[in-house]
Amino acid sequence: MPLYIDGQYIKTEESIPVYHKYTGEVIASISKAGRQHVIQAVDAAQRNFNKDSLTPVQRYAILLKCAELMEKRRDEFERSLVQEVGKTRKDAKGELDRTINTLRLSAEEAKRIAGEMVPLQATEGSENRIGFTIRVPKGVIGVITPFNYPLLLGVHKVAPAIAAGNTIVIKPATSTPLATFMLVDLLEEAGLPKGFVNIITGAGSEVGKWLLAEERIAMYTFTGSGEVGKHIKEKSGLRPVALELGNNSPNIVHKDADLDLAAQLTANRSFHNAGQACIAVQRLYVQKEVFEEFTQKYVEHVKQLNIGDPEKEQTDVGPMISEKEAIRTEEWVREAVSQGARSLVEIKREGALFYPAVLVDTKPDMKVICQEVFAPVVCIVPYDEVQEAFEAANTSDYGLQAGIFTKDLQLAMRAAKVLQYGGVVINDVSTYRNDVMPYGGIKNSGIGKEGPHYAIQELTDERMVVMNL
Numbered sequence: 001m002p003l004y005i006d007g008q009y010i011k012t013e014e015s016i017p018v019y020h021k022y023t024g025e026v027i028a029s030i031s032k033a034g035r036q037h038v039i040q041a042v043d044a045a046q047r048n049f050n051k052d053s054l055t056p057v058q059r060y061a062i063l064l065k066c067a068e069l070m071e072k073r074r075d076e077f078e079r080s081l082v083q084e085v086g087k088t089r090k091d092a093k094g095e096l097d098r099t100i101n102t103l104r105l106s107a108e109e110a111k112r113i114a115g116e117m118v119p120l121q122a123t124e125g126s127e128n129r130i131g132f133t134i135r136v137p138k139g140v141i142g143v144i145t146p147f148n149y150p151l152l153l154g155v156h157k158v159a160p161a162i163a164a165g166n167t168i169v170i171k172p173a174t175s176t177p178l179a180t181f182m183l184v185d186l187l188e189e190a191g192l193p194k195g196f197v198n199i200i201t202g203a204g205s206e207v208g209k210w211l212l213a214e215e216r217i218a219m220y221t222f223t224g225s226g227e228v229g230k231h232i233k234e235k236s237g238l239r240p241v242a243l244e245l246g247n248n249s250p251n252i253v254h255k256d257a258d259l260d261l262a263a264q265l266t267a268n269r270s271f272h273n274a275g276q277a278c279i280a281v282q283r284l285y286v287q288k289e290v291f292e293e294f295t296q297k298y299v300e301h302v303k304q305l306n307i308g309d310p311e312k313e314q315t316d317v318g319p320m321i322s323e324k325e326a327i328r329t330e331e332w333v334r335e336a337v338s339q340g341a342r343s344l345v346e347i348k349r350e351g352a353l354f355y356p357a358v359l360v361d362t363k364p365d366m367k368v369i370c371q372e373v374f375a376p377v378v379c380i381v382p383y384d385e386v387q388e389a390f391e392a393a394n395t396s397d398y399g400l401q402a403g404i405f406t407k408d409l410q411l412a413m414r415a416a417k418v419l420q421y422g423g424v425v426i427n428d429v430s431t432y433r434n435d436v437m438p439y440g441g442i443k444n445s446g447i448g449k450e451g452p453h454y455a456i457q458e459l460t461d462e463r464m465v466v467m468n469l
């Protein structure tokens with residue numbers, strides 16, 4: 001795919017292949033942008049922001065139409081996600097459902113952007129003043145997305161940015177860029193004027209550098225690793241950033257939990273997208289009295305998972321994004337085992353396919369438990385008193401989402417208060433995300449919230465208006 005700037009495809013001299021993540025075949029190639037292309041893309045976004053604002057009703061109609069068109073072309077999108085990410089069909093369908101919903105939610109929010117009255121007249125000397133705020137779009141938004149949910153996470157940024165009246169330059173992950181091209185194509189078919197969303201591709205280290213140097217970009221919204229997130233924050237100066245970063249989700253299974261439900265949900269949601277989800281279940285803290293029973297049920301579910309070709313309808317766990325990542329995962333798991341951890345299932349890797357691993361007897365400083373594993377690996381750790389589980393859950397530098405299974409309402413509410421995470425899910429897994437909700441982490445998991453309503457707050461400026469009557 002060439003770059004897409006101001007409605008024109010621009011092919012550059014150098015290109016980067018895009019692989020089918022299971023078969024390894026080349027399925028496309030993308031152009032490598034140079035500095036001048038980044039400048040052109042920002043020019044186009046800025047020009048279109050200044051000249052051509054869409055009304056809220058127009059933005060609503062475009063986003064809604066885009067959702068409708070995507071619904072009609074589900075097969076095309078599903079096929080592309082399966083190929084470029086290595087997602088199973090089940091995971092690709094799930095990503096599509098959520099993407100369509102997020103487009104619809106963003107459409108609705110386009111009609112709800114509002115300020116508030118400010119009671120100036122209640123201050124002595126200001127009796128004849130009226131004050132209110134309005135929300136105005138920020139301008140050109142720099143969007144940078146990761147490989148794992150290239151369509152959904154792109155839409156979580158692009159759709160609210162459009163709903164808010166901004167224009168966009170987007171840089172998708174180099175390994176999974178195709179979903180972004182398909183999305184922008186559909187947005188334009190739905191009525192978005194050309195030049196409102198511009199796509200540049202190339203290595204993050206190069207294109208990212210030029211993008212961050214562009215002072216005309218009013219705000220960056222990024223999802224990806226903590227390392228790159230910190231770099232973006234450093235380079236963006238006083239401009240605002242929204243950063244959705246890494247995580248290491250803990251899930252607590254208390255002795256009074258519905259163990260069947262807990263085992264089924266945690267086993268299913270530990271390994272979807274081959275564990276490459278920022279809120280995937282990574283650490284399971286299970287109360288000692290139910291540890292054996294829960295672990296047995298959990299492993300039974302894991303053994304039933306179908307691993308392999310993502311194109312096959314029945315596959316539950318497909319390949320990781322690359323063989324390199326699968327090798328890194330295998331090394332972390334084998335290192336843990338060499339330091340005393342035990343695997344309850346066979347440790348197995350075939351190319352980029354890493355079979356789900358379930359570890360017990362881990363120590364808190366092993367990489368598999370104290371770092372973000374971002375792979376199909378789960379550590380199950382017993383605890384005695386629930387306070388121990390809370391403390392262990394909070395030892396992480398990350399803080400995106402956590403889960404707890406318990407029938408005790410008091411304990412559930414205590415968990416909601418004590419767990420240092422952006423979201424706490426009760427009687428479901430940390431992986432639960434409904435796109436309407438405010439979503440974002442604390443600590444090293446990032447800054448700012450997604451979910452169209454909340455993202456729009458960040459993608460607009462609040463302007464105070466004072467009238468002297």
Ligand code: NAD
Nearest residue numbers: 145146147172173204205208224225228244245246247278
């Ligand atoms: P990554 O940080 O390697 O890359 C993300 C994007 O940043 C890519 O488009 C990449 O090209 C670009 N990039 C790389 N270097 C850059 C630079 N110097 N300047 C600007 N851009 C640069 O992340 P990834 O491997 O694609 O994704 C995995 C990570 O994303 C994991 O840590 C995961 O937890 C995180 N993630 C977080 C969430 C969330 O909502 N919090 C969701 C999904 C993924």
